[in-house]
Amino acid sequence: MELDDHAEELASDLGVDKEEVKSDLQNLVEYSVPIDEAKGSLRRKYGDGSSASSSAPSARDVADVTPDDGNVTVTGVVLTAGERSIRYQGDDHVIVEGRLADETGTIDYTAWEDFGLEPGTTITAGNASVREWDGEPELNLGESTSISFEDESLDLPAAYADAIGGEATLADLQTGDRAVTVEVTVLECERRTIDGRDGETEIKSGVLGDESGRLPFTNWEPAPALEEGNVVRIENAYVQEFRGVPEVNVSKFSTVAELDREIDVGADATTMNVREAIRTGGIYDVELVGNVIAIRDGSGLIQRCPECYRVIQKGQCRTHGSVDGVDDLRVKAILDDGTAALTVVLDDELTEQVYGGTLEDALEAAREAMDQSVVADTIRDRVVGREYRVRGHLSVDEYGANLDAETFAESAADPEKRARALLEDHELDRDAADAEVEA
Numbered sequence: 456m457e458l459d460d461h462a463e464e465l466a467s468d469l470g471v472d473k474e475e476v477k478s479d480l481q482n483l484v485e486y487s488v489p490i491d492e493a494k495g496s497l498r499r500k501y502g503d504g505s506s507a508s509s510s511a512p513s514a515r516d517v518a519d520v521t522p523d524d525g526n527v528t529v530t531g532v533v534l535t536a537g538e539r540s541i542r543y544q545g546d547d548h549v550i551v552e553g554r555l556a557d558e559t560g561t562i563d564y565t566a567w568e569d570f571g572l573e574p575g576t577t578i579t580a581g582n583a584s585v586r587e588w589d590g591e592p593e594l595n596l597g598e599s600t601s602i603s604f605e606d607e608s609l610d611l612p613a614a615y616a617d618a619i620g621g622e623a624t625l626a627d628l629q630t631g632d633r634a635v636t637v638e639v640t641v642l643e644c645e646r647r648t649i650d651g652r653d654g655e656t657e658i659k660s661g662v663l664g665d666e667s668g669r670l671p672f673t674n675w676e677p678a679p680a681l682e683e684g685n686v687v688r689i690e691n692a693y694v695q696e697f698r699g700v701p702e703v704n705v706s707k708f709s710t711v712a713e714l715d716r717e718i719d720v721g722a723d724a725t726t727m728n729v730r731e732a733i734r735t736g737g738i739y740d741v742e743l744v745g746n747v748i749a750i751r752d753g754s755g756l757i758q759r760c761p762e763c764y765r766v767i768q769k770g771q772c773r774t775h776g777s778v779d780g781v782d783d784l785r786v787k788a789i790l791d792d793g794t795a796a797l798t799v800v801l802d803d804e805l806t807e808q809v810y811g812g813t814l815e816d817a818l819e820a821a822r823e824a825m826d827q828s829v830v831a832d833t834i835r836d837r838v839v840g841r842e843y844r845v846r847g848h849l850s851v852d853e854y855g856a857n858l859d860a861e862t863f864a865e866s867a868a869d870p871e872k873r874a875r876a877l878l879e880d881h882e883l884d885r886d887a888a889d890a891e892v893e894a
């Protein structure tokens with residue numbers, strides 16, 4: 456359903472102006488409040504008590520809660536509780552998100568009030584409303600919910616008890632995870648100034664690594680301990696999708712402490728076939744092996760807008776109109792391994808490698824031919840039909856499946872290539888021998 460339809464439905468249910476509801480909804484959704492939460496929140500704001508008063512909440516085991524339950528009463532142990540700031544009607548609101556467990560299962564919750572939830576405590580949430588999020592039930596703890604803290608703590612199965620505090624490895628993390636704790640090495644970190652909702656703000660971004668893998672991060676309120684080379688413990692971070700891959704978000708509510716120990720970062724990327732990789736919906740560090748079956752348009756020598764850096768056609772940027780393009784090199788190659796195909800994007804450096812020349816060389820060739828497509832033609836001749844081992848970041852979105860390559864190397868496993876290389880070596884040896892004889 457489109458936002459407009461949600462607004463329509465809400466407005467008619469609540470008997471209020473649609474445009475007003477829509478702008479409220481837009482606000483909440485822009486700040487990552489799931490649509491169902493946003494609608495629930497607006498129902499409360501505009502005073503629709505229908506779901507709260509329709510039936511008395513019944514006590515439920517966590518495993519038995521379904522999205523069809525209106526309101527329930529649940530007793531469980533708080534596994535995680537992480538604060539997050541959202542902007543609602545122009546004001547910043549702090550919400551608490553996390554996971555609750557009893558003997559039967561776990562369930563995510565969002566607390567819209569400050570109940571003082573702490574990991575490890577056992578609570579009974581009376582009259583919590585149930586919403587569906589991503590096909591799963593989720594508890595909403597709001598104004599009409601009563602929270603009581605139990606003296607006797609529940610005995611949790613070991614798997615749930617281990618999750619108290621939200622400790623995880625990077626490979627465990629998934630988009631949507633809240634209040635997570637990781638211990639990682641900061642592999643890359645740079646400061647950037649962005650045009651945020653409160654004007655220009657400085658943020659940090661980079662890459663974190665641990666034994667299990669690597670993930671990108673954004674640090675919205677620069678934490679001093681987050682510096683390249685440091686080993687840190689990050690508490691209360693959340694995971695959000697950015698450009699199709701999960702990203703660790705370190706907010707002003709997160710704590711970052713430097714650790715006095717080493718963390719080895721696993722050097723191996725996950726190796727998958729193309730179909731499996733696409734099914735993940737986006738993965739930060741993956742290795743694929745396949746044949747380049749074609750080079751797409753927009754490869755070779757290209758021009759970018761100096762303002763937004765997007766690729767332009769005939770000196771026209773879609774946003775900035777007529778501009779003086781900046782020359783650049785890029786390849787968009789279609790890689791197929793028999794299970795599926797995706798687009799591999801090579802940056803300027805990798806493109807220089809497969810082209811066998813620099814940007815200057817490419818410009819020279821284009822001038823000579825009076826046609827810049829000769830650069831793409833040369834690249835096509837060199838790579839199409841060959842097998843490559845590619846490592847990089849895969850995003851899967853409305854633009855399709857794109858792998859931003861970090862490395863792109865002809866597969867050494869290719870027997871034909873190995874044979875050819877062997878022959879060439881042999882020939883070189885013979886040439887060298889001939890040369891010696893002549894000398």
Ligand SMILES: [Zn+2]
Pocket residue numbers: 760761762763764765772773774775776
């Ligand atoms: Zn532009």
